[in-house]
Amino acid sequence: MLVKEEKILQTYFGYETFRPGQVATIEHILQLKNTLAVMPTGGGKSLCYQIPGLSMDGTAIIISPLISLMKDQVDALNSYGIAATYINSSLTAGEQQTRLRDISSGRYKFVYVAPERFESGSFVNLVRKIRIALVAFDEAHCISQWGHDFRPSYRSIVPNLKKLNNIPVFVALTATATEEVINDIKELLHIEHVVNTGFERDNLSFHIVKGKDKTSYIRSFLQEHPNESGIIYTATRKQADTLHEQLTRRGTNVAKYHAGMSEIERKQAQAAFIHDESSIMIATNAFGMGIDKSNVRFVIHYAMPMNIESYYQEAGRAGRDGEHSDCILLFSQQDVQLQKFLIEQSLMDDAAKQNEYHKLQEMINYCHTHSCLSSFILEYFDDKVTKMTCGRCSNCVELKEKDDITEEAQMILSCVKRMGERFGVGMTAKVLKGSRDKKLKEFRLDQLTTYGIMSAYTEKELTERIHFLIAERLLATEEGKFPTLKLNQNSVDVLKGKRPVEMFTLTIPTSDEADYQ
Numbered sequence: 001m002l003v004k005e006e007k008i009l010q011t012y013f014g015y016e017t018f019r020p021g022q023v024a025t026i027e028h029i030l031q032l033k034n035t036l037a038v039m040p041t042g043g044g045k046s047l048c049y050q051i052p053g054l055s056m057d058g059t060a061i062i063i064s065p066l067i068s069l070m071k072d073q074v075d076a077l078n079s080y081g082i083a084a085t086y087i088n089s090s091l092t093a094g095e096q097q098t099r100l101r102d103i104s105s106g107r108y109k110f111v112y113v114a115p116e117r118f119e120s121g122s123f124v125n126l127v128r129k130i131r132i133a134l135v136a137f138d139e140a141h142c143i144s145q146w147g148h149d150f151r152p153s154y155r156s157i158v159p160n161l162k163k164l165n166n167i168p169v170f171v172a173l174t175a176t177a178t179e180e181v182i183n184d185i186k187e188l189l190h191i192e193h194v195v196n197t198g199f200e201r202d203n204l205s206f207h208i209v210k211g212k213d214k215t216s217y218i219r220s221f222l223q224e225h226p227n228e229s230g231i232i233y234t235a236t237r238k239q240a241d242t243l244h245e246q247l248t249r250r251g252t253n254v255a256k257y258h259a260g261m262s263e264i265e266r267k268q269a270q271a272a273f274i275h276d277e278s279s280i281m282i283a284t285n286a287f288g289m290g291i292d293k294s295n296v297r298f299v300i301h302y303a304m305p306m307n308i309e310s311y312y313q314e315a316g317r318a319g320r321d322g323e324h325s326d327c328i329l330l331f332s333q334q335d336v337q338l339q340k341f342l343i344e345q346s347l348m349d350d351a352a353k354q355n356e357y358h359k360l361q362e363m364i365n366y367c368h369t370h371s372c373l374s375s376f377i378l379e380y381f382d383d384k385v386t387k388m389t390c391g392r393c394s395n396c397v398e399l400k401e402k403d404d405i406t407e408e409a410q411m412i413l414s415c416v417k418r419m420g421e422r423f424g425v426g427m428t429a430k431v432l433k434g435s436r437d438k439k440l441k442e443f444r445l446d447q448l449t450t451y452g453i454m455s456a457y458t459e460k461e462l463t464e465r466i467h468f469l470i471a472e473r474l475l476a477t478e479e480g481k482f483p484t485l486k487l488n489q490n491s492v493d494v495l496k497g498k499r500p501v502e503m504f505t506l507t508i509p510t511s512d513e514a515d516y517q
């Protein structure tokens with residue numbers, strides 16, 4: 001099987017054997033079956049369409065969302081002596097014309113284009129006239145409105161492409177796809193086979209850090225990891241600017257990348273990082289898609305991102321070379337507020353906002369769970385979880401001693417019930433504490449029998465426990481701008497004493513008090 005293709009792998013790319021998932025994907029494509037490949041970052045998705053592209057007659061068209069990504073891919077193919085080119089808005093009209101002419105003469109094996117290109121009738125006509133090997137959608141999750149990076153143009157061109165009857169096979173590739181997104185891609189592109197290698201990245205260790213001064217944490221981390229390459233993601237440009245200034249002032253050589261910088265500045269920063277002139281990159285989520293830097297040893301999230309898809313994709317830029325790498329998320333409650341604000345400010349309709357709130361809640365749950373962090377992520381993606389503890393993440397390593405907190409959980413849950421399931425985490429903690437908050441009196445919550453029943457705890461401890469119950473699905477939240485707590489079947493089981501609740505001993509943070517207010 002795949003004798004010719006294995007030869008191509010060895011002679012062009014210099015690799016001995018295929019990786020998991022590559023063989024199945026390539027075989028389906030060669031049988032002209034529309035195929036979706038879901039593989040983790042660094043899994044080797046490009047070869048899945050490049051090898052059939054070389055093996056089949058005609059030109060392979062690759063639709064890719066990012067200009068920088070196209071150039072890198074084309075440069076890499078050219079360096080292997082393969083005829084490849086790209087067409088996008090970075091080229092002059094003259095350059096575009098020359099390339100289009102060369103494409104129509106069948107000179108290239110690979111042509112990378114942005115989706116918008118198919119909105120032009122003349123390009124569609126050109127594609128109609130030449131011999132096509134395959135059409136591949138890179139970063140295919142961008143096709144789906146359920147995906148975290150939806151590009152409408154990715155979706156709108158599909159009907160036009162389907163009308164062309166000279167495309168033998170469609171290929172879709174992504175590293176991040178929930179069941180919903182996979183189904184959406186399948187339906188849209190008439191996918192016949194899905195090759196899903198799972199998402200697990202054995203070489204990554206996930207960590208949640210709470211209640212620390214973030215900048216000091218980063219400073220000491222960098223001191224302890226000198227000469228290592230890493231990315232620090234911030235939630236806003238302003239955070240990136242501030243952190244960059246703080247670290248630069250101390251003499252650390254750090255690059256910076258965000259959409260507020262000029263294109264030249266961004267290019268320079270990216271090049272400095274890729275070529276290891278600056279080992280650290282401080283960036284917003286504008287940085288990274290398609291960046292193939294293999295030796296990134298850590299990715300630190302200065303602030304929690306909007307959802308687990310984004311988090312896993314960004315964190316997954318660590319360790320593409322398979323070496324052990326760390327993914328650290330610095331959590332603070334303010335970041336939750338920031339993300340809610342960003343959702344509210346967005347132009348999405350109410351249904352889309354609701355969907356974003358739901359995903360945000362899962363991200364928050366990730367920060368509060370006591371389960372294995374790798375397993376939590378894999379379960380989120382509906383992946384087959386092979387083991388419940390990775391033995392590497394901060395929960396597996398640091399959380400050792402368990403406490404039975406069934407009684408506390410029952411008090412919290414019955415308080416939620418008595419409050420009519422109409423309030424959020426903060427107010428519930430206040431009632432349990434017996435706070436003298438004015439609002440609480442206005443709602444007459446001080447009249448409840450559960451008022452003050454956990455006065456021995458601090459509000460912060462109570463908040464942490466409520467978040468823990470949500471993360472462990474023992475309590476539900478109605479997602480939205482002001483999420484309210486609701487009981488679910490698990491809560492009822494806990495209240496009836498049918499289900500014990502255990503929590504690992506928490507070391508409640510002493511600094512960053514404001515976080516839990």
Ligand code: ADP
Binds near residue numbers: 019022039043
């Ligand atoms: P991604 O799935 O993130 O798109 P890439 O296609 O960029 O991953 O591949 C990641 C790295 O793995 C690249 O450097 C690529 O050359 C390498 N690679 C891909 N397939 C193989 C293979 N069969 N053997 C060895 N290295 C491979």
